[in-house]
Amino acid sequence: MDGRFLKVYELLRRAHGPRRWWPVTPPGETKPLYTGGPRSDLQRFEVAAGAILTQNTAWTNAARAIENLNRLGAISPGAIGRMDVQSLALAIRSAGYFNQKAKRLKTIAAHFRANRKMTREGLLALDGVGPETADSIMLYGFKAPFFVVDAYTRRLFGRLDLVDPSASYEEIRERFERNLPRRVFVYKEYHALIVEHGKLVCRKAPLCEKCLLKKLCLMYLERKETKQGRIG
Ligand code: SF4
Secondary structure (H helix, E strand, C coil): CCCHHHHHHHHHHHHHCCCCCCCECCCCCCCCECCCCCCCHHHHHHHHHHHHHCCCCCHHHHHHHHHHHHHCCCCCHHHHHHCCHHHHHHHCHHHCCHHHHHHHHHHHHHHHHHCCCCCHHHHHCCCCCCHHHHHHHHHHHHCCCCCCCCHHHHHHHHHCCCCCCCCCHHHHHHHHHHCCCCCHHHHHHHHHHHHHHHHHCCCCCCCHHHCCCHHHCHHHHHHHHHHHHHHC
């Protein structure tokens, strides 16, 4: 096991605190909140819907679409099944690509209606569900230990030189899973922390001076060496 994966996790927790993903709507409310993840079948379906809605857009846009669906009483496999695709597309327009996402929501709602047991393979067979979406649903919705990989993961861990950012999704997922204790709580928090760090610190133009990972970071150390070389 490469201990640096756990070390980075601990430093990110120190930097950003507990994240309590995935946001879901508490009973009687309309807004998804970070309360530690789903506790009911309805909330598990909401995680799946959210994973579709947040494809290629920021969570805030997906959250607005979920709020709208909540106001319409439509965030359940049955209600989405009954809605016509145009009304659904209109309700989720804040999430972008709304015609495509409306069809995907219908597909996943039908899948939830037809299957009591959710599997990664079953989700991956659905139109519009790639590995990142499937693993988000499995991990945050069903507490299954699949590490979620996204663009923030590739960028941050490529800079740290802990993964090859051009490797396949499965290669990167397996590398994390080999080097971490197999604990759902750690996988859930770790992915959320990577997203937070990617948004706030290890941005496209990184804010390295603010970063707790700099002593471990190849990109930072290389830049520092180049700077010192210029001065020397
Ligand atoms: S030191 Fe800079 S490049 Fe390295 S992880 Fe931190 S922000 Fe990213």
